[in-house]
Amino acid sequence: MSVPFLKKNKGGYSIKFPRSLYPASALLQLKDLYADSDMIVKEKGRYLELSSSSWTAEDCLAVCDSFLYCAKHAVQAK
């Protein structure tokens, strides 16, 4: 799955999201949703990189779904 936002690391997969389109308030909500997971969030310039040693590519896509859901509601709330 060689798309620019999905990356296979030594342990698990990571996915990056642009901060301009996935706001901070959405990230807070996403962290709540993934509170029980070992998700790591790193700021990489204009992007946020979300990763976990246990994530597969499909897990990253599920995160993509959740983050879009959170972003949509965050934008609506403004």
Added chain:
Amino acid sequence: MHKNFQKVDGWIKLAVKTKVYSLPTIYAAGYVFMDKAYIYLDPDGADKVAVWLRPKNKKADAETVAAEFCQELLNYAHYFTSLKANAENTKILLQRALFSAAPSLVQEAEEKEIQDLIKELEQEEKKESGKRKK
């Protein structure tokens, strides 16, 4: 393949101009499409958003799903435009409905409006008298 669609490893990438489809429209269309496809958004220059789509059903044709997404964008663009155009009428209708249920509210609203007008007039008189003294 539609000229605005780019196929990348099972994904379709399409560039959406934010001047034509606002960000709330893109989010709304993406949200509705979450059961059909994985949606990823990325800025594409200053005035576009790249929408990446991958159908969740592996048998589905990605290009068809992308075309359906474009339809949904148009649907929500129309919805938000109508919402904005009808906002004032909706407000009036709601006020009428509310006031018909509680007529005393009409009197209270009118009294408040009169008091606000009196305050405005008093402030204007003060300004005028201040100017005359100079």
